[in-house]
Amino acid sequence: MHNGLLTNADRLLTIVQATYDSIPFPSASDPTVEVENEDENLQQYRRGHRPRKQKGAYRDINEGLTAAIAHCEVEGEDKKPPLEATDDIEEGFSKLPPDFALVGSIGPDLRTLDEALRGPDAKHWQEALEYEISQLEKLETWEVVDLPHGHTAIPFSEVLKVKQGPDGEVQSYRVRIVAGGHRQVEGVNYTETFSAAAKMPTVRVVLANAAHQDWEIEHVDVKSAYLNALLKETIYMKLPRGVLKLGQEGKVLRLKKGLYGLKQAGRGWYLKMSRVFLKELGFERSAIDHSVFYRRKGEEHTIVAVATDDMAVTSKRKIDSAKFKSDITKFWEITDNGPIKWFLGFEIRRDRKARTISINQRAYIESMVEKFRLTGEKQVLTPMEPNAQLSNQQCPSTANQSA
16 A cells, blocks of 8 residues: 555455455255246256357457457346457457456466467576476376377377466466367276365465464475376377477377376376375375365374465474475475465465464456556545445355355
């Protein structure tokens, strides 16, 4: 806050919160009420017949040339025609509704690795690609073989990501080789796909409990988590750049580990991770959320919330969190981020003296403000509609909604 005025990020955050709070909660259905004409009700559940969008519609939405809400039908007489795509970007942005900032994504607009390697950060992207290939080969993710007759090699893609810190600063460039799981066939090269991951309400509870009791809160990241689980199925994939060597023309990769993008990769990692926590490290699993593990031995009390490869480690004593890190490095390579400051895209601020903790998405909001060109907007004291009419129908009606 500067001179009593809210920053653009604070303004947008307040608008988002006000919009969210104004949405009425759905009333819980009464289980004692019997449904009449059940057969007629069941008849409505059949294949939908929604109209297809024009070619390139989703691309225009992603590029910010067309508002996503413009494709929804509007009830009533005052229907507004949908916004049309335009070659003039400035003109396209000028036609967007005020809440269009809630649509889209943040980060660089790089679509391909070729584009990245031609840009100003080419050196960083090349190093990121070489690191990714070296990690995959180090973990023996695949073997180069001839494609057997009757089998098909699935494609791959290169996903680019700029990892940012709490203040929006660039921490690292990452290139991830992702398998084309959309070409897998159920029952042939995959079966079960479910895996548990920590939900944000669970993470908030774990962090709040630790802050209230003045526990240690650490952040651990498992490197290349999915690649620590072996594949049971036989899957062939085309070779990414940087893998093919002289004399290997026409060959493919037989995947041995759960490469990102495979439908069963997340489940394989979760099963592997759970087995280590439960059988090797002596943890127990929460009956409420299967992505939370805890260990109590004597004076030790450690609780770990796992979200894929990110772990929020809370412990009663500092020696216990250090012991957990030492134990886990016997199985996987980790990054010790120290006291938690950043988790799942959220900035975490802790006031240990007051025993409080707060979570915000400031970096995300600042990126949204910059992406949708709101940095020059006039600052206001109350960044919300002054004449908004609220009613008691928008209040929570059950205990769960109030929680």
